[in-house]
Amino acid sequence: MSEIKRKGLPLDQAKKVIVMIHGRGGTAESILSLVPHLNLTDYAILAPQANGNTWYPFGFMASDEGNFVALESSLRKIEEIVEEVTGAGIAPENIYLLGFSQGACLSLEFAARHAKRLGGVVAFTGGLIGEKLKPENYSGDFEGTSIFIGSSDRDFHVPAKRINESAELLRKMGAEVTVKLFDDPDHTIRAEEIKWVNQKIFI
Template sequence: MLLECVEQETGPAPAWTVLWLHGLGADGNDFAPIVPELVRRHWPALRFVFPHAPVRPVTINGGMRMRAWYDIVGMDFATRAEAEGVEESVRQVEALLAREAERGTPPSRILLAGFSQGGAIALAAGLRRREPLAGLVALSTYLPGGAAVAAQRHPNAVAQPVFFAHGDSDPVIPVQYGQASAQMLERVGFEVEWHRYPMAHQVCAQEIADLGDWLDRRLAA
């Protein structure tokens, strides 16, 4: 069963899709307001798809039930992401990508984006892609499983450019973990554009502008 989603289209008959995954405890409405700030007039029509993660207990939050792409079982970034939850969420993302293909948008015109936990799933899904997407967007996040997962990426996946951005005073996912993940991706062949901003665990105006520039190049290609 497909995840429920919030959708916005910037024009009729959108030829491109941006699938955007929210962070822990949020839902698909969280990043919907970013669309008018991000989109530029000369871009083709886009469909933004913001799915709601399933509700599950989160160990690090005392077992409280909330929307989460996977359980967080500890503070160690090498092992904190519960592997079964990551696998389940990657499958759910793949199902949404397949629906976009059925709606007429091929992988080459789909961008997969995510913030925090959502960004971790975007990276995990992107590394397995046999059919490369137009690009991956990783905001304030890290690669679950680290170097071992990066080394196991599908050979075709490295064709996907990556926009990676992080706040240098992020108390939730310290910037060194984001930067290390970006470097891991570069070492296995990805083209990574890394940005660092004077902010915490959030998104800032300059980041949106830089992401818009990066998307401009993807859409032109």
């Protein structure tokens, strides 16, 4: 099991759990800096740390072969955390995933490979992973899970086209997907995005 930073309530006292996934070059601590800005008072908060601060070596739309080993390992880490949480008696519909950039991509990818009713998924600048989108990689039914994807409309790392394609695929799997693309070039998390997820997902 990789290193996991923990905040909020202990698992045995929490009714809801959020798994927060940092971006490339980031850390568990850096993604946890969002906590004071989110409505997570009653949550157990788990933030895994990637080896070498990266979940997979190349861009999320690079060759599938290049990212395969690291990506599978990273997806397994998230799966282990979710298994720990469900083992503590917390139902999937009370589990939330949140990530930024590479962590947002990993959040969406994990959720789509194991689609079920979740509390919600928040992807600050991300899309599904792969050279091309392969619907056959994904299975399950989100049963109305809320998924938020926010980004620049011209992000250097994450093209708007891939975000919209990802959203469409997730909708076909039963998710309620909201995409907000902002008219700026910034690779960041905006106050408007924080406000939206606090009002619609972390309620």
